[in-house]
Each structure stands twice: as structure tokens, then as C-alpha cells.
Amino acid sequence: MRHCEPWKRCQEPFFALSLSYHNSSHAQGNGVRNRFSLILVAFFAYALSVTLEQRLQALAPGLTPRAVLEKLATIQMLDVCLPTTDDRWLIMPRYTQPEPDQALMLHQLNLSLPSQPSPRIKAQEDPAQTVQPTLKM
Secondary structure, three states: OHHHHHHHHHHHHHHHHHHHHHOOHHHHOOOHHHHHHHHHHHHHHHHHHHHHHHHHHHHOOOOOHHHHHHHHOOOOEEEEEEEOOOOOEEEEEEEOOOOHHHHHHHHHOOOOOOOOOOOEEEOOOOOOOOOOOOOOO
């Protein structure tokens, strides 16, 4: 059964991606372009998975790519949007700081997070085009 392992590893990113894709709103169009883009992104996911696996063999032999991705998945990038007094928005893109075990993993893999991006100012949009979030109780 050892000969089936590379095929299973190749399928894993594709199936994980296709499940999330089919559950998204982007799956409405079912043209060839959507299928091609799905396959292309799945190929990139596989290539990155193999690259990460090679890096792990050299720097952290006990870890698997899946374990690393699951551990680092909680580091998020978000936009903090604050209104200004002149009806504009101050937008500060920020990522969450890694937990101590995530920081150790990043250090062990010789990786670092980029510096926090600079804030930017955005003009007020047309209120008719702005979608206001609603709370459902």
C-alpha cells in the first residue's frame, strides 16, 4: 500500500479545498473557469504542502505539514476600522500575535511574521452602498 501514499497526499489538499469551495457563495457559477481555478489552487496547495514537508524534514522532523498548518491557523489578519470625526475611516490592518507555542514553532522553522502594516484613511462611502452588519438574536 506504500505506492498509494503519494496519491492520497495529492488528493488531500484538493478535497479540503473543494469542500470549502462548494460551501461558499463563489460556487454559484459552474463554468469551466471556476473548475480550472479550483484545480489550479488545489495544485498550489499541494505544491506548498510538499515544500513545507521538505522544510519540516530538515528543521523539525517530528512535525507534519497538517499539524503545522492547524497550529498556525489561529493567527489571523483583520482590519480594525475606526470612524473619524470628519466622516472618514481609519483602517488599521493587524494580525494577532502568536501564542508562545506558535512563536516557538515559527522560530524553529526560521519563519517570522511581517511587520504590522501602516494604517490608512478611507473616504466615507455612499450610505446606500454600505452594508451594515445586523445582529440576529
